[in-house]
Amino acid sequence: MAADRSTPPSLLDLSTYLLSRVGKTARGLLAERLAERGLRLWDMAILAALADFGPHAQRDLVIRLGVDPSDMAKAVDQLTAAGHVDRTRDTADRRRVRVSLTPAGRAVLADLDAEARAIQDKVLAPLNTKERQQLQSLLLQVHEGLAGADG
Numbered sequence: 001m002a003a004d005r006s007t008p009p010s011l012l013d014l015s016t017y018l019l020s021r022v023g024k025t026a027r028g029l030l031a032e033r034l035a036e037r038g039l040r041l042w043d044m045a046i047l048a049a050l051a052d053f054g055p056h057a058q059r060d061l062v063i064r065l066g067v068d069p070s071d072m073a074k075a076v077d078q079l080t081a082a083g084h085v086d087r088t089r090d091t092a093d094r095r096r097v098r099v100s101l102t103p104a105g106r107a108v109l110a111d112l113d114a115e116a117r118a119i120q121d122k123v124l125a126p127l128n129t130k131e132r133q134q135l136q137s138l139l140l141q142v143h144e145g146l147a148g149a150d151g
Contacts, residue, residue, distance in 0.1 A: 022123065025123065026119060026120070026123045027041070029119045029122070029123070030044075030115070030116055030119050033112075033115045033116075033119065034112065037108070037112075038082075039108075039112070040075070042065070042067060042071065042075050043075055043078070043079060043084075044109070044112050044116075045065050045067075046061060046065065046072075046075055046076070046079060046085070046099075047079070047084060047085070047101060047105055047106075047108065047109040047112070048109060048113075049061060049064055049065060050085065050099065050100060050101040050105070051101055051106060051109055054100075055098050055099060055100035055101075056098070056099055056100075057090065057096045057097065057098055057099075058072060058073070058076060058087070058096075058097040058098070058099050059096070059097075061076075061099060076097075076099055079105065082104075083102055083104045083105070084101070084102060084104055084105030084108055085099050085100060085101055085102060085105050086099070086100050086101075086102055087099050088100075
């Protein structure tokens with residue numbers, strides 16, 4: 001006899017549980033697509049931060065993204081080797097390493113964004129356009145509330 005795989009109703013009543021399950025599934029699908037290119041979620045986050053906010057001191061990327069400094073160094077090394085970012089010494093402070101997006105990195109990020117949006121469409125397929133907009137708005141509100149609680 002096959003095991004019953006239904007989720008306990010008491011868990012289905014917890015938004016945090018549902019967010020966790022949906023997030024785990026979406027993250028897994030995106031991580032799988034990134035891995036096919038030899039990239040990780042942090043790599044996409046670094047490229048996105050550089051595209052959205054411009055060049056950064058490497059240590060400022062650590063703070064912005066909440067990544068361990070040694071993990072950031074490894075990720076930037078790999079992105080540099082792949083030609084996705086450039087790393088230079090800051091002319092004002094030679095101790096600082098500045099990281100900037102290359103045209104190749106911008107092109108890769110555009111491809112990754114398209115793949116992420118395709119995964120998003122798959123995950124959110126049960127929702128219509130209005131419901132997706134409402135979910136996005138609510139999630140952004142929760143996200144901003146949590147960010148405010150951190151500071």
